[in-house]
Amino acid sequence: MSYLYFPGCSLRSTGRPYEESILAVFRKLNIPLKELDDWNCCGATAYVSIDENRAFTLAARNLAIAERMQNNGNAGEDLMAPCSACYLVLEKTQHYMKTDEGVNTEVTAALRRGGFDYKGTTKVRHPLDILVNDIGIERIAKAVVRPMKGMKVACYYGCQVVRPFETFDHAAYPTTMDRLVTALGATAIDWPMKARCCGGSLTGTIQEAGLRLNRALLKEAEKRGANIILTCCPLCQHNLECYQKRINRRFGESIHIPVAYFTQFIGLALGIPRKELGIQRLFIPLKFADPPTKEAHAHA
Amino acid sequence: MPETNGHDAPRVGFYVCHCGHNIAGIVDVAEVARFAGTLPNVIVARDYKYMCSDPGQELIITDIREHRLNRIVVASCSPLLHEHTFRVATEKGGLNPFYFQMVNIREDVSWVTENHDAATHKALDLVRAAVRRVAHHRSLATKHVRIHPDVLVVGAGISGIHAALTLANAGKKVTLVEREPTIGGHMAMFDKTFPTLDCAACILTPKMSAVKNHPNITLWSYSEVSEVSGYVGSYTVKVKRKPRFVSEELCVGCMECIDACVYKEGKTPDEFNQGLSKRKPVYIPFPQATPQVVLIDPDTCIEFKSGRCKKTCVEKCDRNAIDFKQKEEIKEIQVGTIILATGFKTFDPKRIPYYGYGKYPNVYSSLEVERLVNASGPTGGDLVLRDGRHPKTVGIIHCVGSRDRNTNRWCSRTCCMYSLKLAHLLKEHSEAEVYNFYIDIRAAGKAYEEFYDKLLEENIHFIRGRVAEVTDWSARPEEEGKMIIRVEDTLIGVVRRVPVDMVVLAVGMEPQADSQDVRRMFNISCSTEGFFLERHPKLAPVDTFTDGIFIAGACQGPKDIPDSVAQAGAAAAQALSLIDAGEVELEPNTAYVVEESCSGCKSCLNICPYTAITRDETRQKAFINEALCKGCGTCVATCPSGAIRQNLFEDEQIFSEIEGLLQEKESVLTGGGAWRAPA
Ligand SMILES: Cc1cc2nc3c(=O)[nH]c(=O)nc-3n(C[C@H](O)[C@H](O)[C@H](O)COP(=O)(O)OP(=O)(O)OC[C@H]3O[C@@H](n4cnc5c(N)ncnc54)[C@H](O)[C@@H]3O)c2cc1C
Numbered sequence: 001m002s003y004l005y006f007p008g009c010s011l012r013s014t015g016r017p018y019e020e021s022i023l024a025v026f027r028k029l030n031i032p033l034k035e036l037d038d039w040n041c042c043g044a045t046a047y048v049s050i051d052e053n054r055a056f057t058l059a060a061r062n063l064a065i066a067e068r069m070q071n072n073g074n075a076g077e078d079l080m081a082p083c084s085a086c087y088l089v090l091e092k093t094q095h096y097m098k099t100d101e102g103v104n105t106e107v108t109a110a111l112r113r114g115g116f117d118y119k120g121t122t123k124v125r126h127p128l129d130i131l132v133n134d135i136g137i138e139r140i141a142k143a144v145v146r147p148m149k150g151m152k153v154a155c156y157y158g159c160q161v162v163r164p165f166e167t168f169d170h171a172a173y174p175t176t177m178d179r180l181v182t183a184l185g186a187t188a189i190d191w192p193m194k195a196r197c198c199g200g201s202l203t204g205t206i207q208e209a210g211l212r213l214n215r216a217l218l219k220e221a222e223k224r225g226a227n228i229i230l231t232c233c234p235l236c237q238h239n240l241e242c243y244q245k246r247i248n249r250r251f252g253e254s255i256h257i258p259v260a261y262f263t264q265f266i267g268l269a270l271g272i273p274r275k276e277l278g279i280q281r282l283f284i285p286l287k288f289a290d291p292p293t294k295e296a297h298a299h300a
Numbered sequence: 301m302p303e304t305n306g307h308d309a310p311r312v313g314f315y316v317c318h319c320g321h322n323i324a325g326i327v328d329v330a331e332v333a334r335f336a337g338t339l340p341n342v343i344v345a346r347d348y349k350y351m352c353s354d355p356g357q358e359l360i361i362t363d364i365r366e367h368r369l370n371r372i373v374v375a376s377c378s379p380l381l382h383e384h385t386f387r388v389a390t391e392k393g394g395l396n397p398f399y400f401q402m403v404n405i406r407e408d409v410s411w412v413t414e415n416h417d418a419a420t421h422k423a424l425d426l427v428r429a430a431v432r433r434v435a436h437h438r439s440l441a442t443k444h445v446r447i448h449p450d451v452l453v454v455g456a457g458i459s460g461i462h463a464a465l466t467l468a469n470a471g472k473k474v475t476l477v478e479r480e481p482t483i484g485g486h487m488a489m490f491d492k493t494f495p496t497l498d499c500a501a502c503i504l505t506p507k508m509s510a511v512k513n514h515p516n517i518t519l520w521s522y523s524e525v526s527e528v529s530g531y532v533g534s535y536t537v538k539v540k541r542k543p544r545f546v547s548e549e550l551c552v553g554c555m556e557c558i559d560a561c562v563y564k565e566g567k568t569p570d571e572f573n574q575g576l577s578k579r580k581p582v583y584i585p586f587p588q589a590t591p592q593v594v595l596i597d598p599d600t601c602i603e604f605k606s607g608r609c610k611k612t613c614v615e616k617c618d619r620n621a622i623d624f625k626q627k628e629e630i631k632e633i634q635v636g637t638i639i640l641a642t643g644f645k646t647f648d649p650k651r652i653p654y655y656g657y658g659k660y661p662n663v664y665s666s667l668e669v670e671r672l673v674n675a676s677g678p679t680g681g682d683l684v685l686r687d688g689r690h691p692k693t694v695g696i697i698h699c700v701g702s703r704d705r706n707t708n709r710w711c712s713r714t715c716c717m718y719s720l721k722l723a724h725l726l727k728e729h730s731e732a733e734v735y736n737f738y739i740d741i742r743a744a745g746k747a748y749e750e751f752y753d754k755l756l757e758e759n760i761h762f763i764r765g766r767v768a769e770v771t772d773w774s775a776r777p778e779e780e781g782k783m784i785i786r787v788e789d790t791l792i793g794v795v796r797r798v799p800v801d802m803v804v805l806a807v808g809m810e811p812q813a814d815s816q817d818v819r820r821m822f823n824i825s826c827s828t829e830g831f832f833l834e835r836h837p838k839l840a841p842v843d844t845f846t847d848g849i850f851i852a853g854a855c856q857g858p859k860d861i862p863d864s865v866a867q868a869g870a871a872a873a874q875a876l877s878l879i880d881a882g883e884v885e886l887e888p889n890t891a892y893v894v895e896e897s898c899s900g901c902k903s904c905l906n907i908c909p910y911t912a913i914t915r916d917e918t919r920q921k922a923f924i925n926e927a928l929c930k931g932c933g934t935c936v937a938t939c940p941s942g943a944i945r946q947n948l949f950e951d952e953q954i955f956s957e958i959e960g961l962l963q964e965k966e967s968v969l970t971g972g973g974a975w976r977a978p979a
């Protein structure tokens with residue numbers, strides 16, 4: 001089991017702790033990741049709304065590189081895309097290249113000009129899918145050294161990993177992350193907001209609307225007793241974490257809840273040092289002590 | 301059977317039908333007639349407005365006589381529609397009816413081709429093929445099969461009950477097989493029925509007891525058909541009778557044993573009450589169950605589990621009806637016709653997690669609410685919720701598992717109406733405000749729209765929009781402790797949050813879980829969604845593609861009680877017409893063995909899907925039972941010695957037809973011919 005890895009821009013900027021924790025967790029589990037050669041912008045964000053086919057072409061170049069790498073010594077390795085936006089646009093490109101002749105013709109021609117002969121064999125995967133369905137909850141649970149007892153987790157999936165394609169979990173009521181954190185010893189709270197909108201880029205454009213959406217998510221998580229929200233998308237993480245102060249000021253709330261990446265949470269449970277997981281980069285500090293190991297427990 | 305000069309040189313009469321504009325609007329029928337007139341053997345070639353009309357048929361009859369015709373070809377619609385009509389005309393003219401051949405230039409040509417020239421060209425090819433083929437036709441005799449007068453009805457919901465009673469009242473012997481311990485189906489669970497709001501039990505139970513007491517009906521409840529063989533007129537059916545562990549002959553349904561059972565309280569979710577109450581191991585589904593016989597569930601009975609129960613039930617029963625040693629029985633019956641009335645199942649709302657069924661206790665399925673408002677239901681008709689409260693607001697969500705790409709695409713037809721009914725009943729049983737969330741109100745039926753009108757005046761709220769979700773996500777103090785229904789109200793164009801105490805999911809109607817197994821056992825078809833397929837959606841709604849097997853009620857598709865009963869009556873009438881005719885004619889398209897060529901290799905024996913072939917051991921030849929053969933042709937293609945041939949599909953007939961088609965090779969083979977519609 002090994003994977004090709006597409007970081008995308010977020011994981012090299014606002015989402016750094018996501019990348020750090022993914023690499024650390026996969027290392028700990030002995031699953032090799034190989035970064036995609038010469039990757040480029042995934043084509044998501046505003047590009048899709050301006051020129052779909054060009055956006056798809058950008059995404060397709062990444063898919064084509066992955067296929068080339070698969071043919072050159074990386075056979076059978078799926079392409080892991082941790083950012084939900086990258087994940088979706090890559091999936092979408094795959095989908096339209098298979099089902100829409102117009103898209104296929106234009107994108108294929110563009111790829112040809114760039115020296116690619118893409119056959120469409122690349123499989124795009126999200127790390128949540130890989131961890132739960134390939135590596136398996138059981139194997140991860142066995143590696144836990146610091147059971148996350150006492151942590152009440154609101155698992156937040158956002159929209160793009162489940163909609164519209166519903167590849168590995170239910171479109172409106174996903175459960176993979178809940179099952180995963182439960183296996184780490186934490187309690188997953190049941191809440192109806194799991195796959196609801198985080199506002200996406202509205203927080204930067206029509207801020208009033210964006211804040212309102214985030215407020216609903218944050219309040220509901222707190223109300224149901226969560227002491228942490230876990231996400232699997234850099235944009236969701238950013239929205240939920242960075243706007244808490246502004247939401248409190250705007251709506252007279254007093255929300256204060258850490259928002260971390262699910263991979264950081266796994267890392268803590270596996271006993272990986274906080275620094276390697278980028279915990280110190282969170283704005284709202286995660287206030288539990290460095291994970292005691294099982295041995296440390298035994299001594300106490 | 302008239303046998304007129306069939307062996308003389310062929311003299312073909314050819315007729316092309318306009319079918320009003322249906323054919324003549326696309327195909328140049330005058331050209332078709334002219335062309336046919338130029339073909340070898342054709343003596344007369346005509347076009348006519350409606351060949352199936354009396355004057356059309358008369359043309360054929362007089363031409364046969366005047367022109368000494370001995371072959372007839374008609375180019376018109378599908379043989380399914382009028383092959384029989386023209387065969388009869390051929391026969392009336394004095395020929396054996398099988399000297400006829402039909403060409404379908406409507407469904408196969410004019411209805412599916414836009415280009416006039418292409419259509420005409422294709423018609424010409426088909427006509428040439430048929431004229432060649434008919435020269436090789438032979439005189440055949442129609443087979444007759446006797447119809448056994450007894451009928452099997454499977455499923456005893458309202459449809460099966462009605463069909464069985466209709467037949468029994470006409471003097472026919474009926475075996476009615478029901479797999480549940482009681483008959484009645486879904487209707488027995490309802491309190492009242494739309495649109496008249498008459499009490500379901502009051503109209504159903506008299507029919508149930510009529511079934512039980514009818515001298516012509518054998519009722520086998522708690523039973524299932526396990527094997528069917530044979531053919532129209534002569535089916536052999538095996539029925540598995542599950543043990544009730546109580547003798548049906550001895551038990552009088554006094555229910556003393558239930559009181560006496562060592563269990564003081566029931567522990568098992570009561571199936572009939574949709575799990576809203578508990579039953580004991582010895583139980584009866586409901587007080588008016590038919591037959592009035594209790595049964596014991598071996599999975600929960602202590603005697604079955606440990607063999608050490610005090611058996612207070614046995615002590616109590618002074619009729620000695622309880623018998624722990626009862627065994628499953630297999631019965632075999634002979635019938636001529638079969639009616640399937642196996643009904644439907646309701647959609648499982650857990651498949652839509654965002655409606656919260658199974659998560660929030662006060663989200664109910666409509667079938668549960670039918671029990672809840674029922675005077676003989678688990679709460680005696682008191683509308684009390686699972687958490688003990690009485691609801692002040694109720695939301696009824698329509699189209700749950702209907703009209704939805706993610707679950708079922710079809711409209712379940714009854715949910716709008718039963719939602720209206722439940723809205724009325726909920727209001728009657730409580731002080732609650734009732735909201736209906738609907739996409740469209742489909743109230744098409746006699747007195748249905750009027751019923752809807754009446755409800756509008758009863759102060760029931762109607763909000764048009766498909767509900768997005770049911771949650772306990774309260775955003776305002778007044779929403780605390782309620783379930784919130786979020787919906788886009790498409791009439792005023794806003795998203796609304798409606799807090800309620802109780803949610804009712806109007807679940808749709810689906811095929812039974814085992815409909816595919818049942819279909820296979822009875823050798824009928826299902827439509828893509830899994831309901832049993834009728835022979836023709838308009839003209840043969842209760843027939844199937846298997847002769848002698850009919851369908852009625854919700855097993856054919858979602859429908860309400862009036863429609864189910866109408867179909868049940870129709871199915872009974874279809875069975876009666878077969879029975880009263882006494883015999884059926886069968887198409888003589890069966891396979892036969894040319895004994896001189898048969899080497900007795902047995903290759904054909906196991907491949908026949910209808911087990912029609914056996915080996916005559918003394919002669920060492922294959923033998924085909926004509927009555928069982930359905931004319932599928934599998935054996936014809938299989939026989940390595942070419943010893944099996946098939947009536948109406950003889951080699952010469954098929955080859956000459958193909959030659960006729962291919963004569964203008966280019967047009968058919970290369971695909972480049974003029975008949976192809978331009979892209
Ligand atoms: C909540 C709800 C409320 C409704 N309210 C109304 C109303 O007010 N008015 C109205 O007109 N309609 C109403 N309907 C529709 C009504 O239920 C149906 O029209 C009616 O039940 C159809 O009758 P049926 O006999 O075809 O099927 P069913 O009632 O489903 O009966 C089928 C019978 O066949 C038996 N069976 C199934 N498979 C087998 C097998 N393999 N072997 C032996 N037996 C078998 C079943 O056990 C059952 O007894 C309502 C439906 C629902 C879901």
Ligand code: SF4
Pocket residue numbers: 546550551552553554555556557558593594616617618619620621622
């Ligand atoms: S089994 Fe006996 S006691 Fe029980 S209901 Fe029947 S007759 Fe009465």
Ligand code: SF4
Pocket residue numbers: 890891907908909910911912913924928929930931932933934935936
């Ligand atoms: S034609 Fe079909 S049904 Fe008839 S005997 Fe042959 S295999 Fe059986």
